[in-house]
Amino acid sequence: MTTSAMTSPALNVLLDDVATTLGSVDQTINQMMAVKTALLATAARIADDEPFDSVDSREMSHRAVATELAAVLRISDRAVEAQMGDAALLVNAFPATAAAFGAGRISYAHMRIILAAGQPIETAEGRARFEKIVLPRAESESPNRLRPFAKQAAERLREVSFTERHSEARERRGVWVREADDGMAELVQFGPSALIHAEHDRLTQMAFAQKTENKRIAKESKNDDFADERMMAQLRCDILSDLILTGVPKGHTTTDGLLGEIQAHIDITVPALSLTDPDALAAPGHLEGIGPIDPETARILVGQTPGFDRVFTDPVSGTVVAVDRYRPSAEMRRYLRARDRRCRFPGCRMLARLCDGDHTIDHALGGPTALSNLADFCRRHHVTKHCTPWKVRQLGGGLLEWTSPTGRTYVDRPPGVATHVTFEDIQDRMPDPDPAPF
Numbered sequence: 330m331t332t333s334a335m336t337s338p339a340l341n342v343l344l345d346d347v348a349t350t351l352g353s354v355d356q357t358i359n360q361m362m363a364v365k366t367a368l369l370a371t372a373a374r375i376a377d378d379e380p381f382d383s384v385d386s387r388e389m390s391h392r393a394v395a396t397e398l399a400a401v402l403r404i405s406d407r408a409v410e411a412q413m414g415d416a417a418l419l420v421n422a423f424p425a426t427a428a429a430f431g432a433g434r435i436s437y438a439h440m441r442i443i444l445a446a447g448q449p450i451e452t453a454e455g456r457a458r459f460e461k462i463v464l465p466r467a468e469s470e471s472p473n474r475l476r477p478f479a480k481q482a483a484e485r486l487r488e489v490s491f492t493e494r495h496s497e498a499r500e501r502r503g504v505w506v507r508e509a510d511d512g513m514a515e516l517v518q519f520g521p522s523a524l525i526h527a528e529h530d531r532l533t534q535m536a537f538a539q540k541t542e543n544k545r546i547a548k549e550s551k552n553d554d555f556a557d558e559r560m561m562a563q564l565r566c567d568i569l570s571d572l573i574l575t576g577v578p579k580g581h582t583t584t585d586g587l588l589g590e591i592q593a594h595i596d597i598t599v600p601a602l603s604l605t606d607p608d609a610l611a612a613p614g615h616l617e618g619i620g621p622i623d624p625e626t627a628r629i630l631v632g633q634t635p636g637f638d639r640v641f642t643d644p645v646s647g648t649v650v651a652v653d654r655y656r657p658s659a660e661m662r663r664y665l666r667a668r669d670r671r672c673r674f675p676g677c678r679m680l681a682r683l684c685d686g687d688h689t690i691d692h693a694l695g696g697p698t699a700l701s702n703l704a705d706f707c708r709r710h711h712v713t714k715h716c717t718p719w720k721v722r723q724l725g726g727g728l729l730e731w732t733s734p735t736g737r738t739y740v741d742r743p744p745g746v747a748t749h750v751t752f753e754d755i756q757d758r759m760p761d762p763d764p765a766p767f
């Protein structure tokens with residue numbers, strides 16, 4: 330006798346249909362992923378085999394190919410370049426896995442796990458043995474079960490000692506920021522395990538001492554206002570901010586001895602209303618190129634700054650229409666930064682503050698130093714503009730039209746410009762700032 334998943338026969342038939350269709354949809358997605366991976370590997374081979382005429386280096390050739398594909402896929406070219414690298418690695422270093430993936434015997438998730446676990450194996454023989462061990466398992470187990478098995482198998486086939494691997498891993502140490510929602514972000518430090526745990530332990534001890542001290546004061550003064558309600562995690566976070574923003578490094582110094590004097594730098598935009606009206610708390614400040622910050626923090630920061638630029642924006646389109654005390658040079662650069670906020674290559678989010686101002690039509694070729702001929706590009710895309718066949722022209726109102734090496738066109742809008750606004754609209758509202766030399 331068979332048992333049904335659902336007690337109602339009608340629902341059971343429906344569930345059976347959903348399960349069958351889901352299975353074939355999943356199979357189709359995996360087949361499509363295999364095709365996509367093969368295409369990305371082909372793109373990597375095109376970049377290796379056929380450098381563009383004006384580009385002689387392999388790197389430029391890969392970047393030119395990645396930018397062309399990234400614009401079609403509407404993702405960043407850095408991401409596409411990484412995907413091309415992974416696809417090439419699969420085809421060149423793990424041929425048996427590539428064949429199993431292409432034939433639909435393993436899924437995209439299985440393939441990623443085999444690649445990640447097997448990548449550190451140094452020799453082709455080692456990788457071939459690894460594939461022989463893990464592929465049968467991949468064809469019969471879920472990705473989650475495959476992962477620890479593949480890691481263990483790879484570990485046994487590696488030829489480099491832990492000590493050597495650790496010193497190599499140490500070279501990848503670093504600190505970076507990950508954006509989160511609601512005006513929050515994460516600061517991530519990747520470093521030697523012993524140091525990281527020591528840092529966490531010191532923060533914990535400091536947080537505990539602070540909490541104990543505040544409790545003692547509250548008890549002695551019989552005033553509960555001094556009692557610290559913060560959780561240990563919150564205290565660790567607050568103390569870490571104190572240490573990083575105001576502490577002085579002991580193990581590092583410069584010849585002038587002023588390393589510890591360096592202050593943190595951020596650019597924020599604050600609606601004038603939220604500075605003057607204490608009830609206008611709904612309109613948050615904006616951290617340049619990142620996202621909203623709360624008005625309270627914005628007000629405190631503005632109160633501490635020696636001066637700031639006023640930026641006037643169109644209330645409908647959000648386009649920057651003027652900057653206070655407009656002068657050429659520094660003012661013009663500030664205007665550009667306020668308009669562009671980030672690199673103006675399609676898909677790139679590098680902050681304008683870290684970008685180069687670029688003459689769209691080269692200054693040497695008669696291009697004027699005017700806002701209608703200037704835009705911010707990060708170093709990577711500045712080089713892309715000059716060293717690959719990508720072309721760019723200004724449409725007015727800060728809109729840039731890019732043409733890829735194969736002739737596809739893309740319009741990049743300044744972040745403040747609403748997408749439903751046409752450029753004729755914007756040109757009507759834009760002031761006509763005098764062209765001025767940089």
Ligand SMILES: [Zn+2]
Nearest residue numbers: 672677707710
């Ligand atoms: Zn860029």
